Amino acid sequence: MNGANFVVHALKEQNVTQVFGYPGGAIMPLYDALYDGGVEHLLCRHEQGAAMAAIGYARATGKVGVCIATSGPGATNLITGLADALLDSIPIIAITGQVPTNLIGTDAFQEIDVFGLSLACTKHSFMVQSADQLGPIIEQAFEIATTGRPGPVLIDLPKDIQIGPSVAHTLAKLVHSNNYLDNRLIAQAKLMIESSNKPLLYVGGGVGMANAVGELRDFIEQTRIPSVCTLKAIGCIPHHSPYFMGMVGMHGSKASNLAIQECDLLIAIGARFDDRVTGKLDEFAPNAKVIHLDVDAAEIDKLRQVTLSMTDDLKQVLPAITIKPNITPWKKHIATMKAKHVSRYDHPGEPIFAPALLRQLAQSIPGDTVICSDVGQHQMWVAQHMFVDRPENHITSSGLGTMGFGIPAAVGAQVARPNDMVIAISGDGSFMMNVQELGTIKRKKLPIKILLIDNQRLGMVRQWQELFFNGRYSETILTDNPDFVTLASAFDIPGETIETKSQISQALQRLLTSEGPYLLHVSISEAENVWPLVPPGAPNDKMMESIE
Amino acid sequence: MKSLLIIEAKNSPEFLERLLRVCRHRGFTTTNINAETGNSQQTLHITITVVSERNISLLTKQIEKIIGVKQVATLRQEKNIKATA
Ligand SMILES: Cc1ncc(C[n+]2csc(CCOP(=O)(O)OP(=O)(O)O)c2C)c(N)n1
Ligand SMILES: [Mg+2]
Numbered sequence: 001m002n003g004a005n006f007v008v009h010a011l012k013e014q015n016v017t018q019v020f021g022y023p024g025g026a027i028m029p030l031y032d033a034l035y036d037g038g039v040e041h042l043l044c045r046h047e048q049g050a051a052m053a054a055i056g057y058a059r060a061t062g063k064v065g066v067c068i069a070t071s072g073p074g075a076t077n078l079i080t081g082l083a084d085a086l087l088d089s090i091p092i093i094a095i096t097g098q099v100p101t102n103l104i105g106t107d108a109f110q111e112i113d114v115f116g117l118s119l120a121c122t123k124h125s126f127m128v129q130s131a132d133q134l135g136p137i138i139e140q141a142f143e144i145a146t147t148g149r150p151g152p153v154l155i156d157l158p159k160d161i162q163i164g165p166s167v168a169h170t171l172a173k174l175v176h177s178n179n180y181l182d183n184r185l186i187a188q189a190k191l192m193i194e195s196s197n198k199p200l201l202y203v204g205g206g207v208g209m210a211n212a213v214g215e216l217r218d219f220i221e222q223t224r225i226p227s228v229c230t231l232k233a234i235g236c237i238p239h240h241s242p243y244f245m246g247m248v249g250m251h252g253s254k255a256s257n258l259a260i261q262e263c264d265l266l267i268a269i270g271a272r273f274d275d276r277v278t279g280k281l282d283e284f285a286p287n288a289k290v291i292h293l294d295v296d297a298a299e300i301d302k303l304r305q306v307t308l309s310m311t312d313d314l315k316q317v318l319p320a321i322t323i324k325p326n327i328t329p330w331k332k333h334i335a336t337m338k339a340k341h342v343s344r345y346d347h348p349g350e351p352i353f354a355p356a357l358l359r360q361l362a363q364s365i366p367g368d369t370v371i372c373s374d375v376g377q378h379q380m381w382v383a384q385h386m387f388v389d390r391p392e393n394h395i396t397s398s399g400l401g402t403m404g405f406g407i408p409a410a411v412g413a414q415v416a417r418p419n420d421m422v423i424a425i426s427g428d429g430s431f432m433m434n435v436q437e438l439g440t441i442k443r444k445k446l447p448i449k450i451l452l453i454d455n456q457r458l459g460m461v462r463q464w465q466e467l468f469f470n471g472r473y474s475e476t477i478l479t480d481n482p483d484f485v486t487l488a489s490a491f492d493i494p495g496e497t498i499e500t501k502s503q504i505s506q507a508l509q510r511l512l513t514s515e516g517p518y519l520l521h522v523s524i525s526e527a528e529n530v531w532p533l534v535p536p537g538a539p540n541d542k543m544m545e546s547i548e
Numbered sequence: 549m550k551s552l553l554i555i556e557a558k559n560s561p562e563f564l565e566r567l568l569r570v571c572r573h574r575g576f577t578t579t580n581i582n583a584e585t586g587n588s589q590q591t592l593h594i595t596i597t598v599v600s601e602r603n604i605s606l607l608t609k610q611i612e613k614i615i616g617v618k619q620v621a622t623l624r625q626e627k628n629i630k631a632t633a
Contacts, residue, residue, distance in 0.1 A: 115562065116562075116565070119562070119565060119566055119569055120569060120573070123615075124615045127562075144615060296613075297609050297612070297613075298606075298609035298610050298612075298613055300609075301603075301605065301606075302606060302609075
């Protein structure tokens, strides 16, 4: 068995059945091993697409996503995907070919210091220097990617090691020791909760990553404490939960942002006080003591000084601190605020109002549909107006805000969950950033439904130009977009364009019942903005709700 | 504010690069560094002086996350730290 065959064997030992990638010179031995090695490989049409498909795969399943690229340009094309996975704490493994060991450092053909590049955009990275390291490195890579705060790991693999003989390796039996919670902290947390008059849960992506959605729901069910969530935590709390107010932050709901400012105890669960959430940090939750629960100790006191913190597994902590506070007036107040600030979907005229369209879509899809959104106004509308019932069903680039994420992430999600409907919701700008992945959809005949919300603008940037740059629309006008329906048809993806409200119902019907992939191209007005908006540098209760 | 850190880590060719990158990125300027491998070549012993307006614990918690780090100790001395180098 050569090194390349060994890699495929080791991937199978880690229960990897599917990888995404793109071949090239320095990774050819591994592609040879993949040819009949028993691991499915999906050829994406750009390495960035492969990395994002691996992310979509990981996020839709909770498993590790694997992507493969050649040295030099193949590896550099992965970088944005790795950065995306780093900021959203997604467990993926990237395997990159490298020039043979004796040529490293000679500026050989397609040699670039990928290991050096990886330092800033991975949780950890490895350069394999000899055959005997291969087994332990692959094992460690999976361990590192999945434990603690998950994240991307890169393995740079020189060609001579792929070709050379492998060295057998037996997987160590991993023993994960049981953590004992600190009873003193538990008691203190319970006391803080019990004595609070206005407690609020600020739920982040860490809950889903810790597989603690069930524990969170039990906690909410038993304590009845009101809650808000971040973009990445959408799906953790059932949307109909009585005291759940939706997303918090720059484009969060008004009720959420007001509640944060009023609460006297903020319980941050797997959340990290991102600036898109907090607005002006010194004025975020100004009256609150904070309990911070996060597995990453480096998040504690990073931005907000907290009263109490625990870095233990949320699955253990949440049941341990469950106590029902007596907060009837606060719950009443929350219910009133929530009712007062519900989203409105009435909209004049025939042009399509994207929030209403998305609401209707959410009401029309099967329960376990995966929504993959891209980045921009449409992403925020999805977050505000759609609802899903678990975090694996809302896949979006949160931390890095990577345009071009939606289509390849949907590819990964659809491959991972062939029996569930996968809908990619993109914007006209974002769609063009990884448009080549339509080729991957065609290749694998993936039945992905694409909803393209076309405002002929880089809408989110346009909105900021309108509000904060005196309407100077510098390079955000996309009236020269291609004909998207024709473009999709070149990849055997049928589709249609709609532009009026009366066309919506039937078009959604065709989108959702199409056998294979389908593009629903929706023309909307360029003038629509995302509301509410907390302007940059403002506290969260200073929301803009229209152009004043 | 100046801080002196003493770090013990598993020896690897890129460890210093990882460490210096984390220091810079998290807002700390390195003004002095000394690194030695122990007798076995397995462990790196590092003393590093960094300057920043930020609280040193923001940095040490990030350093503790670098894979291979075994120990981080902080000796804070605001005015004149004599590096052990
Ligand atoms: C790779 C990348 N480049 C630039 C940006 C900055 N950016 C954020 S949103 C946006 C506009 C997105 O346009 P579109 O996909 O059409 O979505 P819309 O806002 O119009 O709904 C841009 C350029 C980004 N987030 N990612
Ligand atoms: Mg647009």
